[in-house]
Each structure stands twice: as C-alpha cells, then as structure tokens.
Amino acid sequence: MTTTSAPAPSDTAPALDVEGLCVDLSTPSGTVRAVNGVSFSVRRGRTLALLGESGCGKSMTALSVVGLLDPAASVTGGAVRVRGKDTLRLSPAERRKLAGPVLSIVFQDALTALNPVQPVGRQIGEPFRIHRGLSRRQAEEKAIELMTRVGIPEPRQRAKSYPHQFSGGMRQRLLIAMAVALDPDVLIADEPTTALDVTVQAQIMRLLRDLQDERHMAVVLITHDLAVVAQRADDVVVMYAGTVVEQGAVHDVFTSPRHPYTRGLLDSVPEDAERGRPLPAVPGSPPELSAVPPGCVFQARCPLVRERCVRERPSLRSTGDGRSAACHFSEELDRA
Amino acid sequence: MPESRATTAAPEPRAEGTDGHPPLLEVRGVTKSFGSGRRRLTALDGVDVQLGRGQTLGLVGESGCGKSTLARVLLGLERPDAGTVRYDGVDPFALRGKELLNWRRRVQMVFQDPFASLNARMSAADLIGEPWRTHRDVVPDAKAREKRIRELLSLVGLRESDAHRYPNEFSGGQRQRIGIARALALDPDLIVCDEPVSALDLSVQAQVLNVLSELQSRLGVAYVFISHDLSVVRYISDRVTVMYLGKVIEHGETEDVFERPQHPYTAALMSAAPVLDTSRASDDQEIQLKGEIPSPFDIPSGCRFRTRCWRAEDRCATEAPPAVVREPQGMGDAHTALCHFPL
Numbered sequence: 001m002t003t004t005s006a007p008a009p010s011d012t013a014p015a016l017d018v019e020g021l022c023v024d025l026s027t028p029s030g031t032v033r034a035v036n037g038v039s040f041s042v043r044r045g046r047t048l049a050l051l052g053e054s055g056c057g058k059s060m061t062a063l064s065v066v067g068l069l070d071p072a073a074s075v076t077g078g079a080v081r082v083r084g085k086d087t088l089r090l091s092p093a094e095r096r097k098l099a100g101p102v103l104s105i106v107f108q109d110a111l112t113a114l115n116p117v118q119p120v121g122r123q124i125g126e127p128f129r130i131h132r133g134l135s136r137r138q139a140e141e142k143a144i145e146l147m148t149r150v151g152i153p154e155p156r157q158r159a160k161s162y163p164h165q166f167s168g169g170m171r172q173r174l175l176i177a178m179a180v181a182l183d184p185d186v187l188i189a190d191e192p193t194t195a196l197d198v199t200v201q202a203q204i205m206r207l208l209r210d211l212q213d214e215r216h217m218a219v220v221l222i223t224h225d226l227a228v229v230a231q232r233a234d235d236v237v238v239m240y241a242g243t244v245v246e247q248g249a250v251h252d253v254f255t256s257p258r259h260p261y262t263r264g265l266l267d268s269v270p271e272d273a274e275r276g277r278p279l280p281a282v283p284g285s286p287p288e289l290s291a292v293p294p295g296c297v298f299q300a301r302c303p304l305v306r307e308r309c310v311r312e313r314p315s316l317r318s319t320g321d322g323r324s325a326a327c328h329f330s331e332e333l334d335r336a
Numbered sequence: 337m338p339e340s341r342a343t344t345a346a347p348e349p350r351a352e353g354t355d356g357h358p359p360l361l362e363v364r365g366v367t368k369s370f371g372s373g374r375r376r377l378t379a380l381d382g383v384d385v386q387l388g389r390g391q392t393l394g395l396v397g398e399s400g401c402g403k404s405t406l407a408r409v410l411l412g413l414e415r416p417d418a419g420t421v422r423y424d425g426v427d428p429f430a431l432r433g434k435e436l437l438n439w440r441r442r443v444q445m446v447f448q449d450p451f452a453s454l455n456a457r458m459s460a461a462d463l464i465g466e467p468w469r470t471h472r473d474v475v476p477d478a479k480a481r482e483k484r485i486r487e488l489l490s491l492v493g494l495r496e497s498d499a500h501r502y503p504n505e506f507s508g509g510q511r512q513r514i515g516i517a518r519a520l521a522l523d524p525d526l527i528v529c530d531e532p533v534s535a536l537d538l539s540v541q542a543q544v545l546n547v548l549s550e551l552q553s554r555l556g557v558a559y560v561f562i563s564h565d566l567s568v569v570r571y572i573s574d575r576v577t578v579m580y581l582g583k584v585i586e587h588g589e590t591e592d593v594f595e596r597p598q599h600p601y602t603a604a605l606m607s608a609a610p611v612l613d614t615s616r617a618s619d620d621q622e623i624q625l626k627g628e629i630p631s632p633f634d635i636p637s638g639c640r641f642r643t644r645c646w647r648a649e650d651r652c653a654t655e656a657p658p659a660v661v662r663e664p665q666g667m668g669d670a671h672t673a674l675c676h677f678p679l
Contacts, residue, residue: 053537053538053539054537167628169628170628197398197399197564197628197629198398198566198605198608198609199398199604199605199608199625199628199644200398200628201608202607202608202610202624202625203624205610206622206624224537224538225610226538226612227567227609227610227611227612228610230612230613230614231610231614250614251614251615254612254614261539265539268538268539268541268542269538269567269612270542270567270568270570270572271567271611271612272612273571275570275571275572276549278546278549278550279542279546279571281539281540281542281543281545281546282539282540282542282543283543285507285508285509285510285539286539301539
C-alpha cells in the first residue's frame with residue numbers, strides 16, 4: 001500500500017514518538033529557545049492534544065515533527081521517531097518520502113495552505129502522482145474519490161474550481177482530503193477549526209474523527225481550546241513557555257489538574273461561572289521567550305510559588321496513573 | 337413551564353419602556369442592504385433590539401449574520417434603509433453638527449484585535465486621551481486630562497507609569513485594557529464590544545472579562561457584546577439576541593435562551609459548541625447542521641434557516657415563520673423566536 005519499506009507500526013508501539021525536542025529561534029535580539037525538551041508519543045487510533053496559549057511552542061513542535069520549520073528556527077536536540085526511524089537524522093529526500101504516507105499535517109488557514117492558481121482536483125491528486133506514480137488522469141480520479149469522501153458536493157465539477165471559489169469550511173475539507181490521501185500513520189492537525197464558525201467547526205471535527213476511525217490514524221491535535229480537547233482527545237500535553245508542564249489522560253488532567261497552570265486555565269473558562277462573580281483569572285501574562293526565568297517557567301503567575309520555584313526548575317515527574325507534572329508542589333493541588 | 341403561544345404580533349415592549357422613560361437603546365425594524373439590483377446583499381432585515389442602562393446584551397451569530405453591520409448602525413456609522421434607532425428616544429440619524437457630536441460621545445466601541453486597533457506611534461496616554469481632541473469640552477484643561485488618564489489607567493487595571501509606554505511594550509491583554517480605557521474616556525452610556533476577548537489567550541481573557549464586568553457595576557455603562565463564544569456570552573450578558581442571515585431569530589433573558597432554546601438554530605449552535613465536561617465527550621447527541629450558511633445575496637424564501645434545519649417542512653419554504661413568545665422564567669424580556677416548529 002505504501003511506498004516506504006519499513007513496516008507500519010502495530011497498535012501497541014507508538015506511531016509517533018517525540019523525545020526531548022528542542023527548537024531554537026533566532027530573533028533580531030538574539031537566539032531564544034522556543035521548544036525546550038518536549039516529549040510525547042501517540043499510538044494509532046488515539047488522539048493526543050498539544051494544548052497551550054500563543055507562543056507556548058505547540059505549533060513549533062508540530063512543524064518540527066513534519067520538518068516544515070521556518071528557516072529562522074532550527075531543531076537543536078531530541079528525536080522524532082516514526083516507523084523506527086529518527087526523522088531528524090534523515091536526509092531531506094528521505095524525509096520527503098515520509099510526508100504523506102507516514103506523517104501529514106492539516107493547517108489552520110486553508111486559504112494560504114492551498115495553491116491559489118491550481119485547480120483543487122489537481123492539488124489533491126498530487127500526492128498520488130508523487131508517491132505512487134499515477135498518471136494525471138488517474139490522480140484526478142483519486143482526488144474526486146477523496147473529495148466525495150470529505151463531503152464536497154458535486155466533486156467532479158468542483159475539482160476544476162480554484163481554492164477561492166470554496167467557503168472556509170469546504171477549503172478545510174479539501175486540506176483534510178489532501179492530508180489523508182496516502183493513509184498516513186500520523187495526522188497532525190494544527191488548530192484545524194479555529195478560523196471557522198461554530199456549526200462548521202463541529203462538522204469538521206466530526207469528519208476528522210470519522211476519518212481517524214476509518215483509517216486508524218494517530219492524531220495530534222494542536223489547540224488552545226480546552227473544550228475541543230475535552231471533547232476530542234484521549235491524552236493531553238499542556239505546554240507553557242516552550243516546556244511541557246503537565247501530561248496525562250484528558251479526563252484525569254481535567255478533573256484533577258496537577259499543575260497550577262492547568263488548574264488556572266480550567267478555572268478561567270466562563271462555562272460554569274456564575275454571572276456577576278469575578279472569574280478566577282490567572283494574573284499577568286506568559287513570559288516573553290527571551291525572558292523565561294531560570295526556575296519554574298510559571299513562577300511569576302503561580303499562586304503556590306515559593307523560594308524553591310525561583311531557584312530550581314521542576315522537572316516533569318510522574319505523579320502516577322501514567323500522568324506527570326512539572327511542579328514542586330503538585331500534591332498541594334490535589335488537596336486544594 | 338410557561339406556555340408557548342404563536343403570534344404574529346410584535347413582542348410586547350420591555351418593562352423599562354413602561355415606566356415612562358424610553359430605554360437607553362431601542363432599535364425597531366432596522367433593515368440595511370448593500371449593492372444594487374441582483375447583486376443586493378441584505379445584511380439586516382427588520383432587526384429589533386432593546387437595551388437598558390447598565391445592562392449587557394449578548395449578540396450571537398456566525399459570520400455573515402449581520403452582527404457587525406448592526407454594530408455599525410448602533411454607532412451611527414451606517415444609516416439604515418428602513419426602521420428606527422433611538423437613544424433615550426432620540427434618533428441619532430436626525431442629529432446635525434454639535435448635537436451629533438455630543439451624541440457620538442455616548443456610544444463608543446472596543447475592537448477585536450488590540451494589535452491592529454492601536455496606533456503604534458502613540459503612547460498609552462495619547463491613545464486614551466485622543467478622543468478629547470475631538471470632544472474638547474469633556475476634560476478641558478491639561479492638568480485635569482493628566483489626572484483623568486491616571487484614573488482611567490487604574491480603572492482598567494494598568495499602572496500610572498504605563499501612561500508613557502507604547503503599544504509594543506504591552507501584552508495583548510494590556511492592549512485591550514488600553515482600548516477599553518480609550519472607550520471610557522468620553523464617559524459613554526453604551527460600549528459596543530466586537531469580539532473583545534477572542535484575540536486574547538484564555539488565561540488573559542478572564543482578566544479582561546472581569547475588567548468589563550467591574551466597570552459596568554462601578555460606572556453603569558451598558559454593553560452590546562458581540563461574540564461567537566457562547567460560554568463568554570452566557571457569563572457576561574443579561575439578555576441574548578441570536579442572529580441568522582440578517583434577522584433576529586431568537587431573543588430572551590440569557591438563562592431562558594441557554595436553558596431552553598426555542599429556535600433549532602440556537603439549539604444547534606449550543607450543541608455544536610464544545611464543552612469542558614469530559615464525561616460528555618461523545619458528539620453523538622450533538623445536533624449536526626447540514627451545509628453552511630447560504631449566501632446573503634440569495635436568502636432562502638420563507639424561513640431563512642430551513643435549508644439547514646432538521647425540522648423543516650414544506651411550510652417553512654413558503655411562509656415566513658411567526659414570532660413564538662414565551663413568558664420569561666424570571667423577570668425581564670419575553671423569550672421570542674421566529675419558527676414554525678419551535679423546540
């Protein structure tokens with residue numbers, strides 16, 4: 001089925017295993033660390049969410065995994081393993097062979113991700129021509145099949161249209177069609193519904209879930225939306241200022257967070273808040289990447305902060321049940 | 337449970353209108369379209385809105401529903417084709433010269449994107465004080481202006497020393513506070529907030545929502561709060577108006593609308609919005625709408641929601657839906673919806 005020689009991963013081995021990933025970003029005022037020792041893994045059929053606010057490094061992590069980092073950023077450490085290979089050590093040509101059949105990505109902004117001057121049918125068929133050597137006509141047929149699958153009405157006619165002739169929701173469907181074309185092991189979805197209206201968002205999330213079930217993909221969902229994580233993911237990795245502060249099964253993390261940042265985020269959702277009562281907001285805002293403090297990254301905003309947090313950065317340590325948190329005092333949250 | 341009754345009559349006016357004083361804001365049957373001939377886009381189609389002093393009206397709807405056009409009409413930036421807009425009984429579109437200028441200071445705006453809406457070359461103090469260059473008599477002398485800027489900064493939770501810093505030195509949440517302070521500089525009765533927290537990070541969103549609530553209880557300013565985030569609207573609003581393709585399809589007290597939506601579209605919106613509760617993780621009970629919003633150039637006949645509605649029958653294509661009015665569960669506005677087959 002696929003052109004890569006290595007066997008597809010079994011259900012028990014992770015389809016994607018990221019370990020100690022570090023990414024540096026060069027800025028006019030010097031080099032800053034945008035991603036600092038991020039590790040996670042995800043099996044086929046499972047969904048892992050990378051949750052965090054802007055600048056926390058979640059998108060940078062995703063782009064490093066698929067090898068699409070901006071030239072200003074470079075991976076300075078760690079490993080990204082798929083099918084037993086560390087993609088960070090592959091040549092660009094070898095790496096490109098993985099793009100599509102093994103790893104693929106759906107971006108937030110479908111209009112910039114699609115080629116504006118090429119009919120969509122040809123774009124969606126492209127993976128088949130590159131990886132499977134199909135003719136233009138055969139690839140176009142495959143594209144029409146995919147467009148039908150993702151719910152584009154009248155796909156045969158619409159294959160000749162250009163991206164701007166589609167609505168936002170339909171464009172997102174086209175991107176998804178292209179991403180799943182070669183049945184990847186791992187699908188990375190970077191804020192796939194953020195730019196869409198609520199009712200269309202729901203349709204796209206449902207489509208992603210159906211495709212995941214059908215093709216048994218591992219999905220890495222990059223999002224800032226806690227509710228999307230609650231509804232859609234099995235496991236969650238919470239990121240703050242380039243580091244992982246907490247990870248575990250979504251239900252466990254959301255019912256009893258073990259990092260004050262996770263707790264703060266959950267509390268600031270106005271969903272169950274009483275009108276007229278102030279929301280329990282997290283004070284301040286995330287640190288600039290150039291000014292991340294040496295101790296705990298969250299110290300400046302943390303209600304539990306004390307001297308040790310300023311001196312010593314807490315490492316991500318296991319708190320049982322397959323969970324871990326990077327906090328010196330996470331036990332105190334359980335009791336609070 | 338209050339009984340539903342179908343009627344084609346307009347909903348009764350709110351309690352505030354009955355004590356002799358007109359409400360702060362009263363919009364009746366406002367229609368606005370753009371373009372001409374066949375390329376005519378109907379942005380607002382007979383919209384009614386009412387708001388009392390010190391209250392918050394949440395305005396909900398998806399892109400193209402007309403909420404931004406309505407905001408522009410409320411600010412006097414867009415003249416409606418038909419219908420009336422009254423502030424304390426006064427029609428702002430009939431005002432000229434000095435009267436118009438005086439009216440303008442009563443209605444201000446907070447924008448969505450605090451990165452785009454502040455001039456990068458002006459300090460916080462200049463930005464907050466800029467409205468006084470047009471409205472000279474609000475705070476006439478320079479000493480008083482400086483003092484007022486310090487007051488405004490502290491009202492929105494910034495430091496006095498922030499006055500001389502520039503936008504790039506502030507975070508998104510702080511910039512939005514500057515935007516709010518600027519809106520407050522003219523001491524308005526109403527602030528139209530267009531997605532004021534959607535560009536902010538979640539942990540900062542709560543801070544800004546708290547600032548808005550606190551200002552309302554201290555200063556008695558009213559808000560029209562436009563947002564696509566239903567949990568935010570539910571938290572901040574006294575009443576909610578749901579729009580679809582230029583029409584108000586449901587209106588009522590926040591709890592009435594959220595607890596017991598009558599219009600299928602409102603119900604679908606609420607069911608589509610993901611919630612935090614992980615035990616409700618399955619989207620099986622979710623109402624999935626067909627398709628996307630039709631083009632506002634070509635609005636469906638009868639009920640405009642029928643093309644996506646799972647309850648639609650033949651009648652929905654031919655007859656405009658009646659207003660269904662339910663008594664509110666507590667005090668306040670009647671709970672109305674435009675639908676042949678309300679929930």
